[in-house]
Amino acid sequence: xxxxxxxxxQQLEALTQAVNRTGVVFSTHAGLKVKELEELRSQMRTExxxxxxAKRNLLLLALKNQGITCDPxxxxxxxxxxxxxxxxxxxxxxxxxxxxxxxxxxYGGVLEHAFMSATQVEQLSTLPGKQELLAKMVGSLQxxxxxxxxxxxxxxxxxxxVLDAVRVQKTS
Numbered sequence: 001x002x003x004x005x006x007x008x009x010q011q012l013e014a015l016t017q018a019v020n021r022t023g024v025v026f027s028t029h030a031g032l033k034v035k036e037l038e039e040l041r042s043q044m045r046t047e048x049x050x051x052x053x054a055k056r057n058l059l060l061l062a063l064k065n066q067g068i069t070c071d072p073x074x075x076x077x078x079x080x081x082x083x084x085x086x087x088x089x090x091x092x093x094x095x096x097x098x099x100x101x102x103x104x105x106x107y108g109g110v111l112e113h114a115f116m117s118a119t120q121v122e123q124l125s126t127l128p129g130k131q132e133l134l135a136k137m138v139g140s141l142q143x144x145x146x147x148x149x150x151x152x153x154x155x156x157x158x159x160x161x162v163l164d165a166v167r168v169q170k171t172s
Contacts, residue, residue, distance in 0.1 A: 015062035031103030049084030095125035
């Protein structure tokens with residue numbers, strides 16, 4: 001059953017908000033079974049991301065509303081829009097899902113209000129996520145402090161070793 005004008009306007013508003021999020025990736029979903037699409041949605045939900053299916057023309061209108069220019073030929077048909085608040089996570093999840101399901105392929109994405117090609121999305125999916133980068137940064141900040149503590153503890157260890165050697169020498 002075709003959608004009426006109000007339903008299309010509502011979907012256009014949802015797509016416009018979706019395209020405005022930090023990480024947005026466009027892919028094909030044709031050839032996926034409903035169970036597989038639900039599996040993808042479940043994986044996205046665990047990372048505070050989501051997927052919605054959109055018609056090509058409505059997606060192009062939503063991109064135009066946000067001032068994002070792209071080639072209409074980039075989307076051959078209906079599009080699965082994966083979005084999240086982390087710029088990398090939707091691309092990472094889709095890339096791992098794509099490895100298991102050959103029917104999925106990237107169309108492109110949006111990063112900082114600029115359209116990315118499918119190859120750029122592939123490259124983006126190889127980058128570490130925000131949480132991984134924060135963990136590495138904390139580890140880097142903690143490393144000098146840990147080293148300093150070990151240096152200070154080393155002096156006490158040597159003192160204990162020397163005192164133990166003196167004790168062994170006096171008892172023998």
